[in-house]
Amino acid sequence: MRFITIDKKNWAKGIGKSRETYRLFGPVKDKNGCLIKPLENDTLPDMTYPDTVMSAKSVLFPQTEKMLFTSLDESQKDHHIMKRTATDYTPRAVVGIRPYDAKAMELVKLNFDTVDYRDPYWCDAYDATTFIGLGINTPGPFDFSTSAGSGPFGEDGLDVLLADLDDTYLAKVLTDKGDAFIDACGFYTTADETESQMLLDILRKQAEKNIVSHMDTTRLKEKTILELYEAPFWEDISFSCINCGTCTFVCPTCWCFDIQDETKQNISDRIRNWDTCMSPLFTMHSTGHNPRGTKTQRVRQRFMHKLKYFLDKYDQGIMCVGCGRCVKSCPVNIDIREVCNIMNSYEKQD
Amino acid sequence: MNTCINKIRELSFELLDKGEVEKVIGFANGTIPMATSPIAITSTKDIETLVFNSTCGLNLANYIRQHKGKIAVIAKGCDTRNIVTHIVENQVQRDQLYIIGVPCNGMIDKTKIASLFEDDIIEFSEDGNALTVKSALKEETLNKTDYLRQNCRLCLHKNPVIYDALAADLVEEQTLESPYPDVKKIEAMTPDTKWQHFQDLTKNCIRCYACRNACPLCYCPTCFVDESGPQWVGKGQNTTDVNTFHFLRAFHCAGRCTDCGACVEACPMDINVRDFTRKLNKDVFDLFGWEAGLDITKRPPLDAYSPDDPDDFIK
């Protein structure tokens, strides 16, 4: 671990230099809001944005991703034998990722990198990626990251944490990957470790103090799954839901996907697409039977997964980092903070 | 519109109190500024939760299907037109509904207001035509009429077209010299520009289907994009598949769309999907003189045969 001071005058040059080694991703303003995108040509990451509409998850987990392919042409050797699709896993870096989005990567990793199986697409992308986070000096009104195991200066999942000090960035280099990126940028002005850490702590405390949005998760663990599952409040919570996929698609921790075969001429690709537990198709059996056939069941699934199943399964906290995107984007304003508080304070009536 | 809520609550109270309806479907305050959320009230003690203001941009006709008993619904002009469409299309029976009509002065364009601020809005209030909007950095006082949604600015049916009671006095309807300025602008584009316009329009679509699911017309048990045998459309982010969804959905709404704007209101990516539906609304108006949801006795023109059909092929 070390600290580096980056004069903002040198920022563009350093980022430019890093392109010799890295493919860069970062926040880019669009007419429809800010999104994490590949930083093409000389585009710099927009380090002033309040937040991106979509999280950074697509850098490792594109909404549509080719996995395998084969030829269906029987005159070809190896027809119908699937091969892995070639994907570029040369080093990439996400510059300006929010700390909660980086934390989300660590939660998603629990799903894709397990004792039994390693999802090679997600994991290879993860291994190739360096996360350069930007601490949030003034958290927005929807940021409840401190209630969700992250925070405006959280370090989980980051390789470098940047703190914006007006004329300079203070960079806390957290991992070897981070070291390599900072070197590739040619940033070398070392800052005093003790002083820098003190400064960072002050910034963190100030930022955390400015967080106005909270939820209480402290009692979720002690309740049983069935107690919460069978609780009477789900019907009311789900009434307004229109069962679109917005909450799941904007969520940095939602990882569910569908697998589809698509054929063009004689080449067939096996593709995965983001999927959503809000869709009735998600669980529909081929017989027509659907174990989560109603909207109430699906809304319950989403919140139970995030706030209870995940918590119980991994013992790594809840599957939410408090970014507030679902709260902001939900067309009918179903608010996870409210739902969480209802679940957390629920007492079963005997 | 601030006073109509008292009347809405009064009417709702009476209906629930006398047991005339099982529930009242209306709006409740949201948890964040400029947000309201559809809600069903079943008890008179919850009557104060009902609100009505310029942020109630969703269409409550989307919530009136598949209830067992009689329900009351709070309905703006466009909502009532979709209720008419629902009745015509047998999605609900007229006698199942108690319609509390709200003469409407338009809903606000939340995206346009948000774009005035660099940071998130933390407070919103309205008083008549005056909107007060606050972020951590600044406070703005705005004229509501300058920040109406585009569909509301072009609205020709602010008053409910069908109702059992009114929550306020009827408002004056506007007449527009050119009701489709937006469509005309696109129609005037060269094919290349037009193509690019629609490519740009859908390029950020994430296929969450919020537009479809917020739309009261989209009640098909299985939407064509979800059909698996045969599967008509790919489910990924391929541009052709994304556009196919939008084109076909719009066509399916032709002659039925009331331009309520719920699709745009719901879209998390701020895509003006009305660019598709509006063109079809205009065509149906030009060809058949038809506006959707005005007459409980008539089926939409693409759903009916008439000997004076303007197209030759049918004769």
Next chain:
Amino acid sequence: MENPYMPYPVRIDDIEIATEDKSLKTFKFIFLNKEDEKNFSYQAGQFAELSIPGVGEIPIGIASSPVEKGFVKFTVFRAGVVTSHLHNMKKGDIMGIRGPLGNWYPWDKLENKNVVIIGGGFAFTTLRSSIIYMLDPANRGKFKNIDVVYGARSPGMLLYREELFEWEKRDDINMHITVDGTDDPNWGYHTGFVPQIVEQNAPKADEETYAIICGPPIMIKFTQPSLTALGYKEHQIIMSLENRMKCGIGMCGRCNIGKELVCKDGPVFTLEELNQTPKEY
């Protein structure tokens, strides 16, 4: 397995119509690469994704038994897009198999125990695998009494008929074959629904007896009380579940019942485990 999404290439070696209404066919597959067969080492009760390039994948229980070498077998009901396509494929066609996936019947726990196998309709595939496994001379000594209750709508809808009648003749397995109804005057086995046959013929439970159930939800629902009446405790009732699946390796998120993923933590659960979890199957 380096890439858990990569199917092993296989050739369809044989296709057999399994029921009189032709809704089920048994497919015998040979691995194109000999070493893949070794990698596809499985236990009775596991499933695999049958993978048809250009069409998709479908999770199916493995019907062949670990003691049968040189091939793998699956009996497939024609239901959706992938299975319909599979039913139209022919001998010699190349496709893929991905697996083995999921857990299996708890063979360690079942050693030195009485085992009652209860199956209905076309959910007899992994049970066939299990019976062949238990009856193998190398394994038969590991288990005490074996009882099998298997029912179908009619005699022609019973799967693996020849094997059933062979087992019927043996004295180291008690077969209770039944059909809902038949107009065959020579039908020499039971007539009646599975729950009723279980109640009348299955052994009473003691500490040493376990029941494995696999069948349509309605059969499972009505068989549970029969087993309870015979004294089976929740932990002695072992069930195999089905849910919609895609990845088969616990990642795509759709098949969960509570925090358990049917594809990876299951498909085999005891009733005791299932009673702790939402019944979303």
